[in-house]
Amino acid sequence: MLDIKFLKDNIETVTERLATRGTVPDLSFIKSLDEKRRALLGSVESLKQKRNTVSQEVGRLKKEGKDASSIMTDMQGVSAEIKALDAELAECDGALKTFLLELPNLPHDSVPTGRSEVDNVEVRAWGKPKEFGFVPKEHTEIATALGILDFDAASKLSGARFSLLKGAGALLERSLINFMLTIHTTEHGYIEVLPPFMVKESACLGTGQLPKFGEDLFKIEGWDHYLIPTAEVPVTNIHAEEVLSVGNLPIKYTAFTPCFRKEAGSYGKDVKGLIRLHQFNKVELVKFADPAKSYDELESLVSNAEEILKRLKLPYRVVNLCTGDIGFSAAKTYDLEVWLPGQATYREISSCSNFEDFQARRANIRFKPEGGGKNRFVHTLNGSGLAVGRTLVAIVENYQNEDGTITVPEALRPYMNGLEKIQR
RNA sequence: GGAGAGGUGGCCGAGCGGUUGAAGGCAGCUGCCUGCUAAGCAGUUGUAGGGGUGACUCUACCGGGGGUUCGAAUCCCCCCCUCUCCGCCA
DSSP states (O other): OOOHHHHHHOHHHHHHHHHTTTOOOOOHHHHHHHHHHHHHHHHHHHHHHHHHHHHHHHHHHHHTTOOOHHHHHHHHHHHHHHHHHHHHHHHHHHHHHHHHHTSOOOOOTTSOOOSSGGGOEEEEEESOOOOOSSOOOOHHHHHHHHTSBOHHHHHHHHOTTOOOBOTHHHHHHHHHHHHHHHHHHHTSOOEEEOOOSEEEHHHHHHHTOTTTTGGGSOBOTTSSEEEOSSTHHHHHGGGTTEEEEGGGOSEEEEEEEEEEOOOTTOTTSSOSTTSSOSEEEEEEEEEEEOGGGHHHHHHHHHHHHHHHHHHTTOOEEEEEOOTTTSOTTOSEEEEEEEEETTTTEEEEEEEEEEOTTHHHHHHTEEEEOTTSOSOEEOEEEEEEEEEHHHHHHHHHHHTBOTTSOEEOOGGGGGGGTTOOEEOO
C-alpha cells in the first residue's frame, strides 16, 4: 500500500512510475476524495466536541438536581447528525482503502524499465553449462525411469499438477530442505521458523495476495482461512501490528513450507514435470530491515540464495526484473535462474524482492527509530532460498549420466546417508 | 464438541453509566537531593488522524464489530482470541 499523503502530493509522478509497470491507474479522483474526507472529518469532529462538552454539562446539572431535558433533546439531533456523517466518512475511507489496496508498489529507481520478461537485465552469471557427451534428457523422463517420480500415482490421487516422489526421490527432496535450512541457519544467520500452512485473510491482505489475487489462492471452504501460497505470508505477518526496536533489525527468518497455488490461467504452460504444480516445497528467506539499509539487505539475501546453487554446483544467472515483470508488492526483484540442460534453458528457481514499506504499511509493522521519534514502517524483503522442487529438477537434469543414473552432488551426500548415485 | 473464567496503556493491575486517556504499582525519561544508598523526593512518559507557521488544540482508540443513551472501558447483542476442566484425538 502506498502512502496516501505521498500519493496525493505526487499524483503525476506516481502515475508515471506505475505506468512503467503496465498499469495506468486513474489517480485524479484521489485528491478530491481526500478533500471530501477531510471536510467530513472536520465537521464530524466539531460535532463530537460539542456533544462531549454538552454531555459533561448534563452530568453536572443532574448532579445539582437541575433539569437537563431540553439540552438532552437537542443532543439527540446532534447525535443523529454525527451518526450520518460518520457513515459517510466510513464510506469515503472505505473507497480510499479499497483503491489503495489494489494499487501496486512503485518500482525502485534501479529497476530497468520494460514491458515483459524480455526486458529483464542479466546482472551476472555463475558456472558454465556442462557439456554432455550425449543428448541430455528432461527430468521427467530420467526420474520416472528411475522410479523416483510417479506422476500416474499423483494424478490418480489428486489430478493434474501434482507430483509424488518415491524412494531416493523423496529422500532427495527432504535432504534438499534440510541442506538449505542448515546453511541459512548456521552460516547466514537466519532463525528457522515452522509456521502454520493455513492463514487468515488478514495475513494475505498484509503481504498483498489479497484482495487482488484471490483467484490464485486455495480457500478453505466455510472458513476464513487460506492455504499459504508461500511462506512469505505467515512469516512476514509474524510481526504484523508490532513495533520493533531498531536495535533488533534486521530480523531474519528462514522457513520451509509447502506452497499451494491454483495456477489459474497457466493452462498450457509448463505442463510437463515438476516445474509448475499446485503444491510444491520451498525454503523461504524473510527479512525485516531498517529502510536505510534495505537495499544492502536485498543484495545479501540474493547472495544467500545463490550460495545454495554454488554449493550444489548448479550454473545459474541473476536477473534484475524490469518494471513490467516485477510482482504487485515488490519495489525491486532479482530472479535466480538455474540452467536446465534437458530444456536447454535457464528457469526461475528463486525470486528475491525488496517490498520497501509496501507490506509493512498493510500489515502495520513498524519500528522505533534510533534516538526516539515517530514510529516508522520497516522494510520487508523475501526470497526463495530455494524452490525445492525446481532444485530437484535442476539436480536431476544437470547431474544425469548417460546410463540414466543421477550422481548426487557432493554437498548433498552428508544429508543423504552418503548416497553417491541414484540408480534403479 | 460440552462447562467455566478472562481479554484495560511498555508490563502488572484497578475501574463496571458522567472531568477516566484511564487510579495504584513496575519499568523508562528529566530534574532535585544525597552517609537510612541495588535509597529518597518531584515532574514526566501511548498510538493514529484532523486543524494551526508555531506554542498549541481537537477527535478517536480499554480484543473486534454493532446497539442502547444527552453521555459507554463500564449496560445489551454478535464475533475473535487466551486460559482451566471434561470429552475426543495425532
